[in-house]
Amino acid sequence: MKKNIIILSTVIGLTMLSMLSCRPKNTSNATSADAAQKAYVAPGKYDEVYNFVSGGFSGQMSCYGIPSGRLLRVIPVFSVDPEKGWGYSEETKPMLNTSHGFIPWDDLHHVQLSKTNGEVDGRWVFGNANNTPRVARIDLKTFRTQEIIELPNSGGNHSSPFITENTEYVVAGTRFSVPMDDANGDVPINTYKENFKGTLSFISVGKEDGKMDIAFQIECPGVNFDLSRAGKGVSHGWFFFSCYNTEQANSLLEVNASQKDKDFIMAVNWKKAEEYLKAGKAKKQTVRYAHNTYSEKTHSATSEIKTEVLVLNSKELKDMCYFIPCPKSPHGCDVSPTGEFIVASGKLAAVIPVFSFDKIQKAIAAKSFDGEFDGIPVIKYESALQGEVKKPGLGPLHTEFDDNGNAYTSMFVSSELVKWSLKDLTVLDRQPTFYSIGHLCVVGGDTKKPTGKYLIAYNKITKDRYLPTGPELSQSAQLFDISGDKMKLILDFPTIGEPHYAQACLASLIKDKSIKMFKIEDNNHPYVSKGEKETKVVRNGKIVHVYMTAIRSHLAPDNIEGIKMGDEVYFHVTNLEQDWDVPHGFAIKGAANAELLIMPGETQTLKWTPDKVGISPMYCTDFCSALHQEMQGYVRVSPASSNVPISFSLGGK
């Protein structure tokens, strides 16, 4: 509310200021007079759209309401989050396990909402980990990360987690080509051309439960895979990946990967890959990767290390992969709503090439090839090309679509949004962004049926857009109204981490499915206390299990004695509340991790290793009631040699 008033008055204030000072090219005069009204959502009213925004180097995903730009939630994914106990509670630690062990951070770049028939179905949202390659699935009933799968044979999982039109597969294309995991990787770096390979992982997604499994990987020549999109409609069954560094440089890529006039879009016939898989053409490879799942029944995660993956070879298995030349280090690789056109953006190019799926098929049938690259046919540029968008601006990156046959491309170098017509590839409108836009997102903008209406620009540079906060600034998103002929800037809003990419869908697809609490009857946690009668403290050698409950406004038990130095104490706290928005928190002095935040009906566990003899206070950290400040207790810690027996009580009983 406060934020809205501030935004409202800031926009109005800036508008007046700019009018008064009559500065011709002031950044704020790009805002129209009715901007505040369009972005205003009254107190107590809901936003029209959910916007899932990647947190980039924060490793998390955030959720904003559009058009207000209000931050609704930060969903912890690949990075620990002490506020929510994510990665600190015993239940969530396994979610961050990898073949390298526990990893507390990653870099989440892209998000994808699950789809059915090429439209958002509101079930899950996927995110990728760039650094230690992984893909996560977040359940939109709970807004929690439910599954994380690691990717073998990969380095820098950037080209991910793009999905097919019925969420058959989530893909992961490796940005860094690296030696395969089962090869001897101890090789000179300058043997890139012989020893380094790219892989494309196809992760299958369970139709009902969303469970992920690496169905197969395709081994490709060593290049950098950048972005990808699945075909849809007419092009369903194909996947398109942008590749750069076809120079196969291993140093100073800034110069050495920009030598060639054209790099490639790789078109992959994944239906063909499925056939090869079925025919047993895949090689079984020994690898190691973690597969972590969180159960809402046991309120706990398990991590399993898997050791096998099936690999198809793009060179040996014909008719599966094709290269299409694309000017100057292609980045975005976006498929139009009907699936007919593939819009590729050479980030150093002066045109936006638009390829036709139909022409690609005809070129393949007619073998209209321009030789091979590392054993893979290269389709002639002209044979695949529908046309080029001329003079769109500088540094085209990404394209999304509206419901009226228009495309919107972000221009990094010239810092603008360009709207153009898919029909005749002419530019219709351009608007500046502040500053240096990366990805953009139209509501439903990568689906078969875009919603349109709003476009959000995710900018790389913030500079003077907000009050200064020292050298480090929040990164910034900008909301545009695209319902008219001209794109209109209506709101700036700061974001968490780096808002790298985002997707948006109508709130109606998600909001009514959101659950309010977990039923205590269905809690199958091994250390649950279903009621205060089940609370107890149990010693097992040097391990002590505290079965504790929390309800407004006391912990049970709240006096515990008989803990000794050298013990490992596990507080298993069950929240007995059964109402919406009544989490309890739990913290104890000196705990070397974080708090617990326990949702109604849930059990979470905090490990505590006392390091001092004496009395340690514990309390509820989430303000829960008028007597929240009374929700506290004590633990007595005695020397290792002490004879104090285990005892526990509440209210002296």
Place this chain on the structure above:
Amino acid sequence: MKKVLAVLSISFIVYACGGSDNSNSTNSEATATTTETTAKSSYDPNRGEGKFSSENVVLGASVDPTMVASGEKIQSVKCNACHKLTDEKLVGPGWKGVTERRKPEWIMNFITNPDPMIDKDPQVQASLELCLVRMPNQGLNDDDARNLLEFMRKNDGVK
């Protein structure tokens, strides 16, 4: 400048019109749940507010042991952290005598629909001044509520 001020003042008027304004409601497709504002006068302090009434709550002359057992189980998971079975107050009032003080339908309404009743029932409000904790909605279904009532009757000495 004049024009700008005119535009601005129009937009302020639009804001002042609040929810009834069209351009406003297009921005927000749904309204958050707000507390019912039914006048207090329509509230029946004997029945409470909810789906239960003297017509749909029927008591037997004696208690049903199966229902009592099931009610006791629910009590131990969802109620006993705050309510004693004696007349002693813990977080909330003790249960002893509750079935004599309250109508059966009032009890069942209160335990399944506490929030509106805490806002409206004069006796509950008086009780809130003493306890300072709003009784939580513990997600009881109709059968749970009926079984708990049976357990309360047993606790109050009904054979």
